[in-house]
Amino acid sequence: MVTAVTVRVPAKVNVQLAVGGRRADGFHDLANVFLAVGLYDHVTATPADRLTITAEGRDTASVPLDESNLAARAAIALARRHGVAPAVHLHIAKDIPVAGGMAGGSADGAAALLACDALWGTGTPLKELLEIAGELGSDVPFPLLGGAALGVGRGELLTPLEVAGTFHWVFAVADGGLSTPEVYRECDRLRREAGHGDGVADVPAPAADPALLAALAAGDAPALAAALTNDLQPAALALRPALADTLETGLGSGALAGIVSGSGPTVAFLVADADAAAKTASALGPSARVATAPAAGAAVLP
Numbered sequence: 001m002v003t004a005v006t007v008r009v010p011a012k013v014n015v016q017l018a019v020g021g022r023r024a025d026g027f028h029d030l031a032n033v034f035l036a037v038g039l040y041d042h043v044t045a046t047p048a049d050r051l052t053i054t055a056e057g058r059d060t061a062s063v064p065l066d067e068s069n070l071a072a073r074a075a076i077a078l079a080r081r082h083g084v085a086p087a088v089h090l091h092i093a094k095d096i097p098v099a100g101g102m103a104g105g106s107a108d109g110a111a112a113l114l115a116c117d118a119l120w121g122t123g124t125p126l127k128e129l130l131e132i133a134g135e136l137g138s139d140v141p142f143p144l145l146g147g148a149a150l151g152v153g154r155g156e157l158l159t160p161l162e163v164a165g166t167f168h169w170v171f172a173v174a175d176g177g178l179s180t181p182e183v184y185r186e187c188d189r190l191r192r193e194a195g196h197g198d199g200v201a202d203v204p205a206p207a208a209d210p211a212l213l214a215a216l217a218a219g220d221a222p223a224l225a226a227a228l229t230n231d232l233q234p235a236a237l238a239l240r241p242a243l244a245d246t247l248e249t250g251l252g253s254g255a256l257a258g259i260v261s262g263s264g265p266t267v268a269f270l271v272a273d274a275d276a277a278a279k280t281a282s283a284l285g286p287s288a289r290v291a292t293a294p295a296a297g298a299a300v301l302p
C-alpha cells in the first residue's frame with residue numbers, strides 16, 4: 001500500500017498575457033503564454049481520517065488551511081470523480097511566492113490532483129486531470145504540463161508550445177499579494193476610462209504573438225525580451241504604484257526586460273545569463289529570487 005506521495009510542481013510566468021473583453025460570465029478571453037519556471041512547491045499526500053491541510057515555508061500565514069485552498073478543492077473534485085472519500089492529509093511545502101502572480105495556489109491544486117491520484121491508485125488519464133484542473137481555476141491545468149503552453153478561453157484550454165534553450169529570470173517578490181479579480185476589475189475600469197469600453201465587442205480578440213512564439217522556440221532571450229507583454233500590467237501598476245520603481249531598478253541593473261507577472265505584484269526580469277541574474281538580484285535586494293526556465297511539469301517524486 002502507498003503510504004505517502006510527494007509531488008513537485010513549478011511556478012509560472014506569463015510571457016504574453018493578452019486580455020480580451022469581459023464576457024457575460026465575468027471572465028475575460030485570454031491569449032495567455034505560460035512559461036514554467038524553476039521555483040517549486042512540494043505537496044505530500046498521506047492517508048488520513050478526513051481531509052486536512054498543513055503548510056510550511058515562506059508566507060504561509062496567508063495560505064488558507066481549509067476547503068478554500070485549491071489543493072483541498074482538487075482532492076475533493078478528484079475523489080468525487082472516482083466515488084471515493086477525500087480522506088487525505090495534504091502537506092504543502094511552499095517556495096513559490098504566495099498571491100504573487102506566479103500561480104502558486106494553482107500549482108498546489110495541480111500537485112494535489114497528481115498526488116491524490118497516485119495515493120488512491122485512481123489512474124486518471126492526463127486529459128481528465130486537465131479537465132478537472134480547468135474547472136478548479138484558469139491557471140490550474142498549466143502546471144500539470146510545464147514547459148511552455150498557450151492558454152485560450154479563460155486561459156485553461158492549453159496547447160503545448162515549443163521551447164528551446166534556457167531562459168534566466170529574476171523575480172522581485174513584493175510584500176503582500178494583489179487580488180486577481182481586483183486587477184481584472186481595474187483593467188476593465190482603465191479601459192472604460194480610456195473610452196474603449198470593456199466588453200467582448202469593444203476589445204480586440206486576444207491572439208498569441210508569432211514573434212514571441214518564435215523567440216521561445218529558438219531559445220532567443222533578447223527576442224523574447226522584446227516581445228514580452230502583459231495587458232494586466234497597467235492595472236497592477238495603478239493598484240501598486242511602487243512596482244514602477246521595481247521595474248526601473250531591475251532594468252537599471254542591466255536586465256533585458258521587465259514585466260509584471262500575471263496579475264502581479266511579482267515583477268519578472270528576463271536577463272542574459274546567470275551572471276546577469278546575480279547582478280539584477282543584488283540590485284533588487286534580498287527578496288529577489290533567481291530561476292531558470294523552462295521547468296518540467298508537476299511530477300511524483302520517487
Ligand code: C5P
Pocket residue numbers: 026027028029030136137138139153154155180181182184
Ligand atoms: O480562474 P481563476 O479562479 O484563477 O480566476 C480568478 C478570478 O480572476 C476570476 O474570478 C475573475 O475575476 C478573474 N479572471 C478573469 N478572466 C480570466 C481568468 C480570471 O476575469 N480569464
